[in-house]
Amino acid sequence: MRSAYDLVILGGGLSGSWFLFEMLLKLKTIGPEISIAVLDRAGLFFGGLPYGEYSSDRYMLMNPAEELEQTPYPDWCRANGSVGQMFSRRHFGRFLQETLRAAVAGSRHRVDLIVAEAVDLRRADGAGYVLGCGDGAVLRAGTVLLAPGSAPLRALPGLEGVPGYVPDLYRRCWPDLEREMLDRLDPQPHEGNAILVLGTNAAASELVWCVSRSQALRPRLQRVIAVSRHGRFPDGGLSGLPPFVPVALEQPGLDSAAALMAALQADIDRARAAGYSTMDAVLAARPVFFRHFAVLGLDEKRLFATQHAEAWKLATRRTPEAYDGAVRRMLAEGRLQVVAADIDPAAPSWSGGVFRVPVGGGDAVRGRMLVNCLGAAPIAATRDRLLQRIAETYGINGSGHGFPVNSDFAIDTDLYLLGPLLAGFARPDHSIWHLESIPRIVAYARSLAETVAGRMAREAADIFSGGKEYGT
Numbered sequence: 201m202r203s204a205y206d207l208v209i210l211g212g213g214l215s216g217s218w219f220l221f222e223m224l225l226k227l228k229t230i231g232p233e234i235s236i237a238v239l240d241r242a243g244l245f246f247g248g249l250p251y252g253e254y255s256s257d258r259y260m261l262m263n264p265a266e267e268l269e270q271t272p273y274p275d276w277c278r279a280n281g282s283v284g285q286m287f288s289r290r291h292f293g294r295f296l297q298e299t300l301r302a303a304v305a306g307s308r309h310r311v312d313l314i315v316a317e318a319v320d321l322r323r324a325d326g327a328g329y330v331l332g333c334g335d336g337a338v339l340r341a342g343t344v345l346l347a348p349g350s351a352p353l354r355a356l357p358g359l360e361g362v363p364g365y366v367p368d369l370y371r372r373c374w375p376d377l378e379r380e381m382l383d384r385l386d387p388q389p390h391e392g393n394a395i396l397v398l399g400t401n402a403a404a405s406e407l408v409w410c411v412s413r414s415q416a417l418r419p420r421l422q423r424v425i426a427v428s429r430h431g432r433f434p435d436g437g438l439s440g441l442p443p444f445v446p447v448a449l450e451q452p453g454l455d456s457a458a459a460l461m462a463a464l465q466a467d468i469d470r471a472r473a474a475g476y477s478t479m480d481a482v483l484a485a486r487p488v489f490f491r492h493f494a495v496l497g498l499d500e501k502r503l504f505a506t507q508h509a510e511a512w513k514l515a516t517r518r519t520p521e522a523y524d525g526a527v528r529r530m531l532a533e534g535r536l537q538v539v540a541a542d543i544d545p546a547a548p549s550w551s552g553g554v555f556r557v558p559v560g561g562g563d564a565v566r567g568r569m570l571v572n573c574l575g576a577a578p579i580a581a582t583r584d585r586l587l588q589r590i591a592e593t594y595g596i597n598g599s600g601h602g603f604p605v606n607s608d609f610a611i612d613t614d615l616y617l618l619g620p621l622l623a624g625f626a627r628p629d630h631s632i633w634h635l636e637s638i639p640r641i642v643a644y645a646r647s648l649a650e651t652v653a654g655r656m657a658r659e660a661a662d663i664f665s666g667g668k669e670y671g672t
């Protein structure tokens with residue numbers, strides 16, 4: 201491993217990987233050879249958490265292959281079987297691995313994959329940056345792309361390390377998690393022989409889907425108990441009703457972020473009350489919503505990107521139809537109970553092998569395992585050392601979940617950001633209140649690579665002649 205690189209990509213997930221792919225394409229023929237390091241603390245190169253080795257073959261990709269046409273994935277599927285079916289995230293991960301490894305192997309640029317955690321980042325005295333790693337190593341970089349994914353999940357402080365507590369569903373593969381459930385549950389079903397899930401988001405419905413398909417768990421598990429503020433799982437699929445027609449979004453006067461969000465919410469609520477699925481409502485509402493959004497003033501766009509992200513995500517979230525079906529089936533069979541309650545992260549407790557979660561009014565739910573699906577913590581509450589360092593130097597943007605960037609996604613000179621931490625970004629033509637879908641990440645990785653490759657190619661003569669030092 202060298203100690204200085206022209207480009208360091210921090211994070212080997214989809215954002216970092218696709219950025220690398222696009223950079224290698226763009227720098228195929230222009231400029232001299234450059235050195236690139238990809239740094240990942242978990243060694244999850246070309247996959248990250250959702251598509252990497254922690255991902256089970258049970259976890260489904262939300263996108264049909266055809267929807268990912270900006271990548272060679274549909275062609276790769278055809279060459280390896282078929283399209284027109286839903287694949288697992290692991291399948292998409294295998295595509296990423298193969299594609300990126302081939303791109304690196306065929307490139308004239310040097311690419312090092314380094315397993316290390318960046319815990320510090322500061323501007324070097326000359327040009328570039330100095331990255332400090334958890335193991336004490338120091339890397340110098342001319343240009344840095346930050347692609348560390350979302351802020352770490354909300355923690356339950358009293359439960360770290362307790363047996364049966366699962367702090368992050370995606371640090372475990374399903375068969376491994378199922379084995380632990382079998383170990384911890386008593387052999388006979390009884391009240392309390394339950395699995396507690398905090399949250400009813402996509403991760404929670406994925407867990408319900410896995411549990412619903414497990415023949416081994418069926419004879420033991422009394423029920424899954426899911427607790428969330430609103431007590432509602434995302435739905436999936438299409439209702440088959442005639443197309444939904446938005447009404448609130450067609451009213452005049454939707455010239456503020458708040459009014460637009462209220463109208464979207466009203467239409468989605470009306471659709472659900474009439475038996476439509478969220479997908480029906482979103483498909484019908486989205487074009488009208490974005491027509492209004494496009495003509496909002498920049499301040500109102502900013503307000504939307506920073507203040508309305510949570511409401512927008514909650515109103516529009518959906519899940520694969522199979523997951524929705526599993527939730528409905530488990531509810532109908534009495535094997536899933538959903539409780540609406542605000543969860544104080546300090547309140548869940550564990551004693552004698554039983555977890556207890558207070559749900560208000562003196563009531564509590566109990567279970568043998570507790571799975572945390574509460575989602576990402578705001579950056580201000582994170583214990584991630586690198587994110588704390590960036591927040592200290594550059595601040596946090598108004599969304600509380602992202603960092604301030606300019607219109608090129610740069611936090612500072614030669615320091616760029618990609619992925620979910622762009623939440624809260626707005627400029628006249630692009631607004632990001634969350635960046636967590638493959639097609640959008642791929643599109644932004646492409647345009648960012650255009651910017652960075654252009655810039656690096658312009659500076660290449662300097663780099664090549666050794667005229668540029670990456671500071672100390």
Ligand SMILES: Cc1cc2nc3c(=O)[nH]c(=O)nc-3n(C[C@H](O)[C@H](O)[C@H](O)COP(=O)(O)OP(=O)(O)OC[C@H]3O[C@@H](n4cnc5c(N)ncnc54)[C@H](O)[C@@H]3O)c2cc1C
Binds near residue numbers: 210638639
């Ligand atoms: C479980 C799950 C399922 C999803 N499913 C879909 C789907 O089906 N379809 C869809 O369109 N979108 C999906 N998404 C959304 C989107 O594709 C992901 O959010 C995407 O993986 C984001 O990629 P990323 O590279 O920004 O982050 P990540 O994939 O999280 O990668 C970040 C990487 O950075 C590394 N890292 C972090 N901090 C440091 C540090 N300090 N030092 C070194 N390395 C570090 C981590 O180890 C990690 O490998 C899903 C997201 C999740 C979480």
